[in-house]
Amino acid sequence: MLHEASPTVATYAERVPGIAVGIFLVTLTLVIWQPRRLGIGWSALGGAALALLTGVVHLADLPVVVGIVWNATLAFVGIILISLVLDECGFFEWAALHVARWGRGHGVRLFVLIVLLGAVVAAFFANDGAALILTPIVVQILRVLHFSTRATIAFVMATGFIADAGSLPLLVSNLVNIVAADFFDISFARYALVMVPVGVVSVAASLGLLWLYYRRSIPARYHLSGLARPAEAITDRLTFRAGWLVLALLLVGYLLADPLDVPLSAVVGGGAVVLLAVAARRPAFAFRAGTHTGDGGAHRGSTRVAGPAHPIRVRTVVQQAPWQVVLFSLGMYVVVYGLRDQGLTAQLTRVFTSLSAHGVLVSALGVGFVVAVVASVLNNLPTVLVMVLAVTGVAAAGVTHEAMVYATVIGSDLGPKITPIGSLATLLWLDVLDRKGIHIGWGRYVRTGIVLTVPVLLVSLLALAGWLQVVGR
Numbered sequence: 097m098l099h100e101a102s103p104t105v106a107t108y109a110e111r112v113p114g115i116a117v118g119i120f121l122v123t124l125t126l127v128i129w130q131p132r133r134l135g136i137g138w139s140a141l142g143g144a145a146l147a148l149l150t151g152v153v154h155l156a157d158l159p160v161v162v163g164i165v166w167n168a169t170l171a172f173v174g175i176i177l178i179s180l181v182l183d184e185c186g187f188f189e190w191a192a193l194h195v196a197r198w199g200r201g202h203g204v205r206l207f208v209l210i211v212l213l214g215a216v217v218a219a220f221f222a223n224d225g226a227a228l229i230l231t232p233i234v235v236q237i238l239r240v241l242h243f244s245t246r247a248t249i250a251f252v253m254a255t256g257f258i259a260d261a262g263s264l265p266l267l268v269s270n271l272v273n274i275v276a277a278d279f280f281d282i283s284f285a286r287y288a289l290v291m292v293p294v295g296v297v298s299v300a301a302s303l304g305l306l307w308l309y310y311r312r313s314i315p316a317r318y319h320l321s322g323l324a325r326p327a328e329a330i331t332d333r334l335t336f337r338a339g340w341l342v343l344a345l346l347l348v349g350y351l352l353a354d355p356l357d358v359p360l361s362a363v364v365g366g367g368a369v370v371l372l373a374v375a376a377r378r379p380a381f382a383f384r385a386g387t388h389t390g391d392g393g394a395h396r397g398s399t400r401v402a403g404p405a406h407p408i409r410v411r412t413v414v415q416q417a418p419w420q421v422v423l424f425s426l427g428m429y430v431v432v433y434g435l436r437d438q439g440l441t442a443q444l445t446r447v448f449t450s451l452s453a454h455g456v457l458v459s460a461l462g463v464g465f466v467v468a469v470v471a472s473v474l475n476n477l478p479t480v481l482v483m484v485l486a487v488t489g490v491a492a493a494g495v496t497h498e499a500m501v502y503a504t505v506i507g508s509d510l511g512p513k514i515t516p517i518g519s520l521a522t523l524l525w526l527d528v529l530d531r532k533g534i535h536i537g538w539g540r541y542v543r544t545g546i547v548l549t550v551p552v553l554l555v556s557l558l559a560l561a562g563w564l565q566v567v568g569r
Contacts, residue, residue: 137423468511
C-alpha cells in the first residue's frame with residue numbers, strides 16, 4: 097500500500113521544489129537550538145519523518161542512507177565510550193598534569209604542550225573527545241595555576257581549535273572522516289598514508305597561528321605550587337593500564353580491519369567492550385596515593401584498597417554515550433539525502449567538474465574551500481554527505497579525484513571552526529565553557545574563527561596537493 101501511495105506523495109514534493117531545502121533548514125534549526133531540550137536526535141528524526149511524508153525521500157532510500165552512516169556512527173560511539181571510561185579513571189587528567197609539569201613554569205612552553213596534547217587526543221579519541229573531555233581538565237589546571245581570565249581564554253580557545261585541526265590524520269579522528277572513507281572505500285592504511293603528513297602540517301600551522309594570535313595573553317611564567325602529582329589523578333589503576341593495552345590493540349586492529357574485511361565499528365566496539373568490562377569488575381584492587389601510618393610513622397605512599405579508589409559507574413558511562421548522535425546521523429542524513437534530487441548535488445558536481453579540469457592543486461583548493469564554507473553554515477555532518485555525493489559525480493580520475501575526496505574531508509574537518517554552528521562539538525564545547533564560567537560570544541568566536549581557520553585550511557590543502565603528487569595512486 098505504501099508503495100502504491102508514493103507517486104501521489106512524490107507528486108506533491110515535485111509541486112513544491114523548495115520543500116527539501118525548507119525541511120533541511122527547519123531540521124537544522126531545531127538541531128542547533130533544541131527547543132525544550134528536544135535533543136539533536138529527535139529533532140533530526142522529526143525532519144526525516146517529514147521528508148518521508150512529503151515524498152522528498154522514499155522508503156526505498158532508507159537502506160542506502162543506513163548503509164552510508166551506520167559504520168561511522170557506531171565507530172564514533174565506541175570511541176566516545178572508550179574516552180569516557182579513560183576520563184573516569186583519570187587518564188586525561190594524568191596526561192594534562194604531566195604536561196603542566198613539563199612546562200617547567202614557562203608559559204609559552206605550556207601553551208605549546210597543551211596544543212600538542214589536544215592534537216594527540218583529537219587524533220586518537222576524535223575531535224569531540226578532545227574538545228569536551230580535555231577542555232574542562234585544562235580549565236581546572238589553569239585555575240590551580242592562578243592564570244588570569246585572559247590567559248585562560250587563550251588556552252581554552254587553543255584547545256577547542258586544535259581539536260578540529262588535529263582531527264585529520266586518522267579515520268577515527270572525526271566522524272566525517274569515517275563517512276567519507278566508507279563512501280569511497282578508503283582503507284585505514286591508505287587514509288593514514290595520505291593524511292598523517294597533512295595532519296602534521298595542519299597542527300604545526302595551527303600552533304604557529306595560535307601563538308601569534310594569543311602571544312600577548314600567555315603569561316611568561318607560572319608556579320607549580322599546588323599542582324597535584326599525576327599519579328593522584330588515577331582513580332582506577334587497572335583500568336588505566338588496560339586503557340594503554342586497548343589503545344595499542346586498536347591500532348593493530350585498524351590496520352588489519354580492511355584486509356580482513358572487518359568493519360571499523362567492530363574493532364572500536366570490541367575495544368570499548370573490553371575496557372568497560374575491566375572498569376565494571378568486582379571485586380578489584382586499586383592503589384590510591386595518600387598518607388598512611390605504618391611502623392615507621394606517617395608517610396606518603398600508596399595504600400591498597402578493595403575496589404577502585406573511586407568506582408567507575410559503568411552504567412552512567414554507557415548512558416552518557418552520544419546515543420543521540422546515532423539518531424541524529426540516521427535522521428539528518430535522510431533529510432540531506434532528499435537534497436540530492438533537488439538539484440543541489442548536481443550543481444556542486446558541475447562546479448567540481450570545472451575545477452577538476454585545472455589539475456590537482458586547483459581541485460584541492462576549490463573543493464576544500466567550498467566544503468569549508470558550506471560546513472561552517474550548514475554543519476559539517478550533513479555537509480559531508482552532500483559533498484561526497486557531488487564528488488562521486490565528477491568524471492575526474494586518479495590523483496585529481498583523490499585530491500577532491502581528501503579536500504572534502506579537510507574542508508569538513510576545518511571549515512566548521514569558522515562559526516559556532518559548524519559542528520555539534522563546538523556548540524557543546526561552548527556550553528561546557530559557559531558552565532565553567534567562561535563565556536565566549538558568537539561574534540567574538542566568528543571573528544577569531546575566520547582569522548584562525550582560513551590560513552590553516554589553505555596550508556593544509558596546499559600540503560595535500562603537494563603530498564598526493566608524491567604518493568600518487
